[in-house]
Amino acid sequence: MPETPTGTWAGRVRDDDRAGAFTNDLVTLGARVRGRTLYPGDEGFAESCSGWLLTVEHRPAVVVEAADAGDVATAVRFAADTGRPVAVQSTGHGASVPADGAVFIATGRLRELSVDPRAGTARIGAGLRWGEVLAATAEHGLVPLCGSSDQVGVMGYLTGGGLPLACRTYGFAAGHVRSLDLVTADGRLRTVSPTREPDLFWAVRGGKSNFGVVVAAEIELLPLRTVYGGELHFPVEDAGRAAHVLGSYLAWAKEQPEEMSSSVTLMRFPDAPQVPEEFRGRSLVLVRVVCMGDEERGRRLVEPLRALGPGKDTCRAMPYPEIAGIYQDPKNPVMVHLRSALTYELDEEAVAELVSFIDPAAPGGPFPGIELRHLGGALDRPPARPHAVSTQGAAFHLWLRMPAPPERADAVRGTADEVLRRLRRWDTGAQLPGFQFDHDSAPDRVGRAYAEETYRRLAALKAVHDPDHLFRINHTIPPAPAEGIA
Template structure:
């Protein structure tokens, strides 16, 4: 499409937005801030939309949806950009970054957030009441995308996935209507969005439970890389004995600020330090001398420990010797083995379609590894290839998700995502 044609289409879209009652910011190609605003956190996503529109309200979101449909252009939704997987080339990139309100109801232990809120704001608001959300590994990650994709954080073994904590959402559907999704209103949609991500509409507000967690014993400690195989074998046996309050991961990586390879053990225990140290003793005795790092009793809001970029992701029912031998021979890769289970594996009867709940471990590597066996299972939050979205769900859940999609978005208007086809 020529530059002149793009300008004509873009001007039509702007006119449509204004006519639909849009009051947010619009940035077109060639204008200041267009390039900055179109970017995703993920470098491989180089989106070239006709317009970047920043919503300030639910009305703005409705206007963007209706305009995209009227002019037949695709629409992608972006809050912080961490979950953006498909570029909005030739369409509208709808940003909710400016909608950041966070409200805490300490009596009911509930948070209500706007679609652009980040976990850091929720953590800081909830900590004043001794409460915690089921947040992710980084404070700057957006709440909505993370939660709708499932959301596995450091309290997940104790309380479940972030999606399991959702009690209510407001959603703008493909026809521009706003509906409330809860156990009592549009229960099919409520089920689907709690793991089915943005396939069914644009979430304009989200309500979820908070939990009575103020302090945790947490941190990262580093051990010699020569102990990697022994640590992972001990980890395999040890994780079968620990309580749900204890969440851990073993990472083959480098000590920060150095080129020294090491085995990092990430730990968060939702309880007293002395109990945590007692539980960890068998693992740490196998690990040998500590090279760096420490565990401390800190507020949960300060306990973010980061994650590993997922070029290779698999779920393991057991940590086999073959897997251990293969990953410990990778000299330059970052490898994370994370313990799952606990409350994640025991959802309530009305829980959403978060996939592969019964897995014992996740295996994440920051590069592709051909020699590893792969179950083919994925997880929406870690999905590198959006065309593999179907593998994030069980066959039964996928059939049900497609049925809900046919009800709320039969034309697959919301498809620039980890798409579930009608």
């Protein structure tokens, strides 16, 4: 049975005349959806709108835990009727803007999952994480183009473009989406594909949640069982060793075929009791690899990195689902500051700048984690199903992840600013839409995620499909009508 407000909130609705028509509408909303509706003060309200990224806090007017696509449509129509923005969240890995006063749609209960082994496809509900999809598809010898964490929600990943671990071989995951079911600002459930509303299909894959609430997706799967991959740890005692490893990696990466995708991460840990003893006060260079060739091919390609003398080497042939553990991304909610950039090729001067941040001889902090993901390959070719995301010709994706407890938030942001300032010479000025967070949520910065022509087209399509800007609790693209878009 549909749930209606109870307890303290119901009392407030009855007793507070200032709440007026909106609170009466809230009661009506609760009676019209199959899932739960939660209100400020209700048990479970805070948990339902929390997520993986704890640095963004939400204070919505109401949370709708949607039981099906019909609930999503009802919540969107309610938001439009009451003049409230819509926020949507599954896992909260991509949180960017506080959903204050919004109608917050939690999609975690949309758990449809079916695999068609003959067609090599999967149909996935918006509440699923990649780990669940990997488990269901791998038993058929089929796998999706997932990213570095199996805890990330499928829809936020796909609508942000999806940078898979095998990105140089297969390009963006968005190019392997066959169709999407989404609820648009008019409250309609639509299925979009290359033949059904192709402009909207193009926009949603890269335009994030600016065009509607995606409730399900049909994606292509790859016929794979194993992959060669892993991590090489290089403890560095001084800046010279760090520069040698980083410079050698960059030279190696330039020579790699498309079947090899990789990244390098620079880390320096404080000498603090909360840090595991094996890392306390130490600096590391970590190289991660994912090779789509066989084991012999993978071993041969990685051999120049092994010649650098890693302290730890986990590279091996592994079942494909295990690649989601290579990066060891945190599974539990975290309070971190996240920043990103796209860079040109990096030279010796860039190496020196990067290494300076993990120099063990430097007194005190800062302690940023700096990752460089090698791009190029299939990412630079037009996808078979065009979408709104591209690397804009960049050579590397730079990704900063820094613990940011409230008492250190300003210092952490200052450190991130300093890293990006000192690397500005190699910064293309662009970003990827799936890696824009609170710092990059303003429209003038959101535009960096797209080529100029792409952004104009997205803004024009926004004016067609969401002219009242209902979907703005995100890295927002304001509607801007343009001649020729219908």
